[in-house]
Amino acid sequence: MAEHPTGIPIQLEPLVVRVLAPNASPYTYTGTQTHIVGMTDLAVIDPGPDDPGHIEALLRAIDSRPVKAIVVTHHHRDHSPATRPLQSLTGAPIVGAAPFDLADAGARADASFDAAYAPDRVLAEGDSVTGDGWTLEAIATPGHTSNHLAFALPETKALFSGDHVMGWSTTIVSPPDGNMTAYMASLEKLMGRDDRIYYPGHGEAIDKPQRLVRGMLGHRKQREGQILRLLRDGARPIPAMVERMYVGLGAQLVPAAERSVLAHLYDLQTRGLVIEEGETWRTTA
Missing domain, CATH: 3.60.15.10 (Ribonuclease Z/Hydroxyacylglutathione hydrolase-like)
Known part of the structure; x- marks a missing residue:
């Protein structure tokens, strides 16, 4: 470089x-x-x-x-x-x-x-x-x-x-x-x-x-919106969400994306918008 x-x-x-x-x-x-x-x-x-x-x-x-x-x-x-x-x-x-x-x-x-x-x-x-x-x-x-x-x-x-x-x-x-x-x-x-x-x-x-x-x-709020839209279509595990949200992401960056989605889910959970069920998450509405 x-x-x-x-x-x-x-x-x-x-x-x-x-x-x-x-x-x-x-x-x-x-x-x-x-x-x-x-x-x-x-x-x-x-x-x-x-x-x-x-x-x-x-x-x-x-x-x-x-x-x-x-x-x-x-x-x-x-x-x-x-x-x-x-x-x-x-x-x-x-x-x-x-x-x-x-x-x-x-x-x-x-x-x-x-x-x-x-x-x-x-x-x-x-x-x-x-x-x-x-x-x-x-x-x-x-x-x-x-x-x-x-x-x-x-x-x-x-x-x-x-x-x-x-x-x-x-x-x-x-x-x-x-x-x-x-x-x-x-x-x-x-x-x-x-x-x-x-x-x-x-x-x-x-x-x-x-x-x-x-x-x-704005970017983080956009990611939050993606998560909620995916979960409104049905409960999903985090890897399935990452696959849909981060199209074309290099394999070495997938773990970071999964941790980021988890952080968003915890935030949404504290606000009463999602629920964790085993390895999957779903919306409360």
Whole structure:
């Protein structure tokens, strides 16, 4: 992917540099994007996988400047494992999303959880970390994971959206930690903000964020409508729904689609619109 070079610092604006990790996959697109915020002292957002080459690239971009904080949006292994070696090398505290111990035997299609993630300080809605000329304010955006945070940079009206809003695809919402009800509420929350630009964990910067978020809300409501129409024709198992809803989907992405449909079904169930019966689902009406 020559058009997406890994390990090379790219200046997005005076306060923000992006470094792409070499972990491209069907679920990470071109790879995880680490963002470095600041000029004289720094914050490193989502340092990514524990890849020696990527960590070396981050150190070159840091260029011996003090790191005030290693900031984490959520605890998936394509975002947080590099916190440990980077902390050892810089002495910076790990701050951000809460740690989470998920006991789930169910199938997973997204990046698995980083069981060793251990922040020094957990941030909640409105908490912040600061440095010379920059502030990162935590915005709680659960849905992709229960502990997901976005981070606003009020000095330039930018938002680091992690995996909640990505620049290439809608995010995976995989129960039980992923929650469609929370995800939709978090999108609505962002619609009420006036951020100028989003810097996501995957994909290009989003310079018309309100338009994209509005489209994501519409896309999810469209999927919900598809599910309800299918179930009105009779009870169905999830694989049969996915086959009808995602025509032509590559086999490697089918598990993610099944988890997404399950998330929608749980949301519809909480609203009293569908019922689970063994391996099938049906409408209540």
